[in-house]
Amino acid sequence: MTVASKLDNRREIELAEGVHIHLRPAGLFPRLMARFIDGAIWLLIFIVLSVVLSLSGWLIGDEASQGFLMLLAFVMVWFYDPFFEASKASATPGKMAMKLKVVRRSGAPVGFASGFLRCLLFWIDFLPALGTVGMVSILASRNSQRLGDMVADTLVVYRSPPRVPEVESINAPAVRPGVLLQREEQLAFIEFADRLDRLSPARQNEITAPLAALEAARKSPTTTSFALGVARWLSHQEK
Known part of the structure; x- marks a missing residue:
């Protein structure tokens, strides 16, 4: 294996038509930045809704307000990533900001089931030592995959436009x-x-x-x- 081939992180995928496309897996830093942006969005949503609910607590009651926030936390934790990654954009807002998207290892779009599976395993990647397991997995994997990606057969790749011939x-x-x-x-x-x-x-x-x-x-x-x-x-x- 040449030095150039080690530095080139493109992955060549052969389609059924006998032609090849190239995917460029994203490394650790852009993925951390995307997660940071998504986390900031989560925090902003919770702050805004907490203020709104606290102001309207006298109308719906404190218990109802707390219950609504807990429901929102549940939805955000388990369905935020799968919802956006199974959409046409194939990416959460954070990934879109970093020009990333999630695809199947074949290059095909990610469905909701695969998105939910990689989201479910995110907590295995994240909880031990605040993400150390996931970060080590990304750095050690040839395709920059964390454990959730390996199980769900997905890749986080750069959103590169196809090169169109003149x-x-x-x-x-x-x-x-x-x-x-x-x-x-x-x-x-x-x-x-x-x-x-x-x-x-x-x-x-x-x-x-x-x-x-x-x-x-x-x-x-x-x-x-x-x-x-x-x-x-x-x-x-x-x-």
């Missing part, structure tokens, strides 16, 4: 795919166009052959030209 470099007219493409599928088309010159014609046909089942692909001369057309169309959308 429209002019794709030698094919733009073609609408005719179906709704997930983000991973969009990346697959873009990556295919980006490395076309490094693929033999036989390999190009092998990779794009499954696209023949799409109705829109039947209107193109070949599945390869269809894939390039979709990549060019996606390039227009990214501009």
Whole structure:
């Protein structure tokens, strides 16, 4: 293993389409900063609601106010992270501020079940010695995973925009795919166009052959030209 490969923390993921995407796991410091921001948000919410409830305690009663705060604490502890990480942003406000997101190890979005599992195990990472277990795990793991990430099969990665080839470099007219493409599928088309010159014609046909089942692909001369057309169309959308 070269020095460069040790310093490069990108992880190459091969998709079913035969192309590769790169994920860059976040290290300890940005994750600590994201947690600090989320903690500040928690504290601000509790301070504001405590003041509001104390002022309205005479109306709803002190016991009701205390019960509401306990319920809020329960929801924040167990559902704050899973709610935001299972959303379209795939990140809590703190992670969004640090340009991070949580994904499956395959690069796919995190569902609520996986988000809840990693949240549940956060307390195992955190409670012994104020997070020492989690920090040591992140530093020792090749993918910067704490124990919760390892069990839930998730990664915290940098939110890097996909590198889109220049429209002019794709030698094919733009073609609408005719179906709704997930983000991973969009990346697959873009990556295919980006490395076309490094693929033999036989390999190009092998990779794009499954696209023949799409109705829109039947209107193109070949599945390869269809894939390039979709990549060019996606390039227009990214501009």
